[in-house]
Amino acid sequence: MYTVLMALKSRSFLWMLLIINILGTIYGYIWYANQLEQTPWYFMPFVPDSPTASLFFVFVLIAFLLGRNWPLLEALAAITLFKYGIWAVFMNLFGGYVSGSLTFVNYMLIFSHFGMAVQGLLYAPFYKIKRWHLMVASIWVIHNEMIDYLFDMMPTYHVLNRYYTEIGYFTFWLSVLSITIVYLLTQRQSSTPNLNQ
Numbered sequence: 001m002y003t004v005l006m007a008l009k010s011r012s013f014l015w016m017l018l019i020i021n022i023l024g025t026i027y028g029y030i031w032y033a034n035q036l037e038q039t040p041w042y043f044m045p046f047v048p049d050s051p052t053a054s055l056f057f058v059f060v061l062i063a064f065l066l067g068r069n070w071p072l073l074e075a076l077a078a079i080t081l082f083k084y085g086i087w088a089v090f091m092n093l094f095g096g097y098v099s100g101s102l103t104f105v106n107y108m109l110i111f112s113h114f115g116m117a118v119q120g121l122l123y124a125p126f127y128k129i130k131r132w133h134l135m136v137a138s139i140w141v142i143h144n145e146m147i148d149y150l151f152d153m154m155p156t157y158h159v160l161n162r163y164y165t166e167i168g169y170f171t172f173w174l175s176v177l178s179i180t181i182v183y184l185l186t187q188r189q190s191s192t193p194n195l196n197q
Contacts, residue, residue, distance in 0.1 A: 008122060011065065017119065018061040024112060025054045035156055046147040049155065050088060053080035054116060060123070069128040075137035075182065078120045078127065083141060083178035085117025087171060091157055099159045124185035131187065138179050145175055 007013055028051025029036075039047050056077035063070040092110045096102035102110075148154035149168040160167060 021054045025051045046144045049084045053084045071128045071133045074127040075129045075133040078182045081120030082117045085113045088113035129186040
């Protein structure tokens with residue numbers, strides 16, 4: 001475990017993750033371009049879920065490289081990376097099942113989003129998240145969900161349109177699971193390691 005923690009806080013590894021997440025964030029916003037063109041401006045912050053999650057993590061990594069912690073961004077990143085990472089993995093697998101095939105793009109999205117989900121939790125030992133940070137991040141996530149499913153702003157997976165209600169129900173409980181996991185990983189009473197030690 002100590003070896004893993006040492007590898008995670010290596011500056012070269014942090015820089016590698018930062019570059020990967022910047023590129024992934026840019027690609028993600030480009031992927032959402034068509035949907036954003038049809039989105040009212042006041043909903044725009046809540047539509048590109050995955051790239052916004054990785055953008056939160058970009059700032060977390062920058063803070064780490066500066067020898068700092070930005071706990072609210074850590075809470076937002078950890079919860080949203082896990083939630084939208086797992087959500088996209090499930091939707092691509094389910095979409096492949098419904099359509100009868102998985103394309104190269106599906107596999108690429110499954111792999112990259114699984115990586116998203118994992119990376120946010122891997123850095124949990126270094127986060128300085130307090131309960132109020134989790135509360136704010138939880139409000140953001142649940143509000144985002146309401147925008148998606150009450151105002152029809154969810155990501156478009158045309159093959160899964162007929163499962164809209166079931167996907168909304170699954171997504172709500174995935175939010176609860178994501179918040180719970182991050183709470184359990186970051187709110188333990190024992191002291192946590194410092195990224196700069």
